[in-house]
Amino acid sequence: xxxAGAAQRTRRERSYVLAGVLLLALGCAGRTPPVRTAQKAxxxxxxxWLPAESIGGRELAKAVNEHLRQVSLPGSATSVRxxxxxxxxxxxxxxxxxxxxxxxxxxxxxxxxxxxxxELGAPGDSSHEVRVALLLYDVRGGAAPxxxxxxxxxxxVARAGVSALVDRLKTRxxxx
Amino acid sequence: MNARNCxxxxxxxxxxxxxxxxxGTACPHCATRLKRTPRRAPAGASGDNDxxxxxxxxxxxxxxxxxxxxxxxxxxxxxxxxxxxxxxVTSPPPxxxxxFPSVTAGSPLRSMPSVTGAPGPVRAEPVTTKPAQAxxxxxxxxxxxxxxxxxxDKRPAAPEKRPVPLALPPPAPPVEPRRAPTLVGAGPPPGExxxxxxxxxxxxxxxxxxxxxxxxxxxxxxAMTAVVPTAGATLALAAPPMAFSFRSRRNxxxxxxxxxxxxxxxxxxxxxxxxRRAAISAPLATLHDTSRASAAIQPARPTExxxxxxxxxxxxxxxxxxxxxxxxxxxxxxTTHRATAHQRRYAKNGKRGKHARHExxxxxxxxxxxxxxxSSGNDGEARASYERGNALLFAGDAxxxxxxYRKAVDLAPADPIGYRxxxxxxxxxxxxxxxxxALRKYLKLAPGAADREIISRRIARLGHATSRP
Numbered sequence: 001x002x003x004a005g006a007a008q009r010t011r012r013e014r015s016y017v018l019a020g021v022l023l024l025a026l027g028c029a030g031r032t033p034p035v036r037t038a039q040k041a042x043x044x045x046x047x048x049w050l051p052a053e054s055i056g057g058r059e060l061a062k063a064v065n066e067h068l069r070q071v072s073l074p075g076s077a078t079s080v081r082x083x084x085x086x087x088x089x090x091x092x093x094x095x096x097x098x099x100x101x102x103x104x105x106x107x108x109x110x111x112x113x114x115x116x117x118x119e120l121g122a123p124g125d126s127s128h129e130v131r132v133a134l135l136l137y138d139v140r141g142g143a144a145p146x147x148x149x150x151x152x153x154x155x156x157v158a159r160a161g162v163s164a165l166v167d168r169l170k171t172r173x174x175x176x
Numbered sequence: 177m178n179a180r181n182c183x184x185x186x187x188x189x190x191x192x193x194x195x196x197x198x199x200g201t202a203c204p205h206c207a208t209r210l211k212r213t214p215r216r217a218p219a220g221a222s223g224d225n226d227x228x229x230x231x232x233x234x235x236x237x238x239x240x241x242x243x244x245x246x247x248x249x250x251x252x253x254x255x256x257x258x259x260x261x262x263x264x265v266t267s268p269p270p271x272x273x274x275x276f277p278s279v280t281a282g283s284p285l286r287s288m289p290s291v292t293g294a295p296g297p298v299r300a301e302p303v304t305t306k307p308a309q310a311x312x313x314x315x316x317x318x319x320x321x322x323x324x325x326x327x328x329d330k331r332p333a334a335p336e337k338r339p340v341p342l343a344l345p346p347p348a349p350p351v352e353p354r355r356a357p358t359l360v361g362a363g364p365p366p367g368e369x370x371x372x373x374x375x376x377x378x379x380x381x382x383x384x385x386x387x388x389x390x391x392x393x394x395x396x397x398x399a400m401t402a403v404v405p406t407a408g409a410t411l412a413l414a415a416p417p418m419a420f421s422f423r424s425r426r427n428x429x430x431x432x433x434x435x436x437x438x439x440x441x442x443x444x445x446x447x448x449x450x451x452r453r454a455a456i457s458a459p460l461a462t463l464h465d466t467s468r469a470s471a472a473i474q475p476a477r478p479t480e481x482x483x484x485x486x487x488x489x490x491x492x493x494x495x496x497x498x499x500x501x502x503x504x505x506x507x508x509x510x511t512t513h514r515a516t517a518h519q520r521r522y523a524k525n526g527k528r529g530k531h532a533r534h535e536x537x538x539x540x541x542x543x544x545x546x547x548x549x550x551s552s553g554n555d556g557e558a559r560a561s562y563e564r565g566n567a568l569l570f571a572g573d574a575x576x577x578x579x580x581y582r583k584a585v586d587l588a589p590a591d592p593i594g595y596r597x598x599x600x601x602x603x604x605x606x607x608x609x610x611x612x613x614a615l616r617k618y619l620k621l622a623p624g625a626a627d628r629e630i631i632s633r634r635i636a637r638l639g640h641a642t643s644r645p
Contacts, residue, residue, distance in 0.1 A: 017427060021434035026444040083572035086599050087630065092566045094593070097626045109570055 045140075047076040048112035049104040050086045052120050060130060062119045067166050071116060073136075082110050086117045100142055107139030114138050123151050130158040134169045184208040391452050556589035574604040592621035596631065603634075608642050 049068045054061040071079055084092070086106065093109055095102035107115045119133040130152045137145035148168045152158035181188050185206040193201050197212035565580030578601040585594035599614035615635050619628060 013427060014430070017430050017434065021437065024434070024438045025441050029445050082570070084570055084600075084604065088604075088636075089570065091627055091630065091634075092569060092597065092600055094627070096630055109566070169248060 009135075016095075031095055042076075045073075045076040045113035046111065046115045047071075047073055047079040047116060048082050048107070048110050049079050050082045050084065050089065050106075050110075050115060050117040052118040053085045054109070058159065058160055060120060060155045064120065064132065064162050067162045068116060068134075071166055071170070072107075073114070073170065076114060078110070079116065082115075083113075086119075100144055103137045103145060104139055104142055107137065113140055128154050130155055130159050132162060132165060136169060154162060181207060215627060272332075347595065555588040555591070558584045558591055558594065561587060562593055562597055565601065569597070569601055569604065574601050577601040578605065590621070592618045592625070595621065599634075600632075603638065608638050612638050612642075 036112070049071065052061045052064045069079065073079075077088060082089070085092065087096075089106045089109065090096045090102060093102075093105050095105045103115065107113070111156070116136050119131075119135065121131050123129050123131045132152065133147060133148065133149035135145045135147050146169065148165055150161060150165055152161055180194060182203040182205060184203060185208070187203070187205045188209075190204060193204060193210070197210055200209065200211040202209050273433060308314060500606060542632070559581050561584035565577040565584065568574075569577035570581055581594050581597035581601055584591070585598065588594065595614045595618040601612045602608075602611035612635055615631050615638075619625070619631055619635075625631070
């Protein structure tokens with residue numbers, strides 16, 4: 001009686017242990033995946049553009065800001081102009097590095113989901129050439145900003161070519 | 177109670193059962209476990225108190241095993257051999273305090289008329305030595321003082337008295353040789369013999385045993401031996417604990433393996449879910465999934481024409497205040513190290529999800545760092561005023577920002593950040609000269625600031641703009 005009973009008991013205990021392990025594994029593995037419908041139902045991104053400062057000339061800065069004002073990205077609400085430039089914002093929050101971290105800090109300080117700004121400067125010793133770069137940064141994603149850049153021969157050429165640069169940025173950003 | 181009867185059902189026991197009483201047996205009628213138990217006489221009692229009897233197995237354990245003389249001397253004294261033994265008795269007569277109160281020293285068996293012809297001294301003279309012709313065989317016969325039928329009824333105190341067994345010499349002679357002669361030659365009443373037992377041809381001769389109170393047998397060992405159940409039962413019960421130990425170890429091993437497996441599965445699932453979440457929240461992935469913007473969607477922020485709304489101001493102020501609450505002097509070093517480690521990890525790993533996650537963490541840490549960096553002063557109120565000025569500046573309220581920055585400067589004059597804020601706010605207001613003065617003051621107070629180059633360039637640009645018509 002003892003050997004048969006013990007063997008049966010052993011089998012029963014083993015089955016209990018295996019059932020427990022199976023239940024634990026199922027409990028741990030049965031997590032529901034994130035629902036994508038919540039993402040689709042999220043409100044449109046708040047796009048904030050920061051005005052360019054007149055480093056290369058007031059006319060160029062004014063032209064660039066005009067184009068930035070008209071930028072509208074799919075999936076985003078109407079763009080909002082920030083009160084300060086990117087450099088002032090970075091100085092104020094004491095994060096002046098051109099890194100996604102600092103851009104994220106600026107975007108959060110402005111309450112934006114996406115920030116758009118322009119960087120104007122002279123590429124080299126030439127006093128006539130002007131470099132214009134447009135940058136779009138997703139504050140929520142935290143990835144590197146999308147950047148389109150072009151060097152123009154003069155301020156006048158740059159003023160005329162900013163629109164094409166904005167179109168490139170839209171194209172690079174792609175349909176949403 | 178008759179010694180040959182079962183104490184439970186009072187039926188007569190067969191001879192085989194009686195012989196097996198030494199090792200313990202069961203009543204064939206009622207299955208009661210029986211064991212012959214020598215009972216110990218009280219201290220000072222003579223040999224006539226020595227008698228053995230049945231004991232049901234659940235009774236207290238036997239503490240001693242009787243010798244021939246102790247247990248069955250009464251039988252030996254009844255026959256011819258008993259007479260010889262009685263003649264050889266050297267011990268003093270038993271005390272009057274006998275097992276049977278009614279029996280006196282002079283006529284101990286007056287109440288036992290059926291006892292064979294030597295009435296008086298039979299029980300009064302304990303046998304301390306055993307005659308050769310009536311050897312040890314008594315041991316096999318489970319004899320009680322009530323061995324004779326008439327005596328059973330006329331000795332009322334015998335079963336209740338339960339005398340304590342006497343001190344016995346430890347080694348007991350072999351059982352088998354002593355068993356048969358006793359049954360045959362001891363001469364118990366013939367009516368109590370259920371079956372004849374063949375005599376043993378050569379009973380062993382035992383040396384005379386001197387009963388002594390000083391000789392103490394290993395009673396504990398005897399007692400333990402007496403309470404041990406039958407051999408079969410013991411062996412049957414011994415196996416399961418060993419098997420249980422083995423199973424227990426195996427079960428422990430199985431449980432440990434299961435726990436490890438579960439842990440690994442949980443870790444794998446957690447990582448998979450985290451990657452999925454990160455991939456979903458990757459940059460611009462959400463925007464790709466969302467539907468195209470429609471004209472009906474209202475802007476979440478004030479338009480360009482009204483950037484300095486009160487709501488926006490309050491929101492920005494709250495965010496700035498929340499961020500500044502975590503500022504601490506030592507947080508800078510720690511968070512900088514963490515951010516650098518995250519960036520290194522990101523450089524190693526090109527996965528999109530992990531990249532996004534690390535960037536997020538890095539952004540958080542850098543934000544904390546940035547808010548804690550130049551605050552050389554430890555005045556909390558000044559810092560709070562500075563953060564409030566930032567919020568107002570971002571909201572477009574340059575005048576309010578100037579007031580907040582000035583308050584920060586008043587609270588902590590040695591802290592340069594207030595002057596930098598003042599310079600930025602004055603610039604927003606259009607006060608170029610005041611902005612230049614404030615920024616220069618900032619550089620004077622913080623000559624090694626990280627943003628010194630930017631501030632210097634800004635001062636130069638403001639000066640150039642001022643000099644320009």
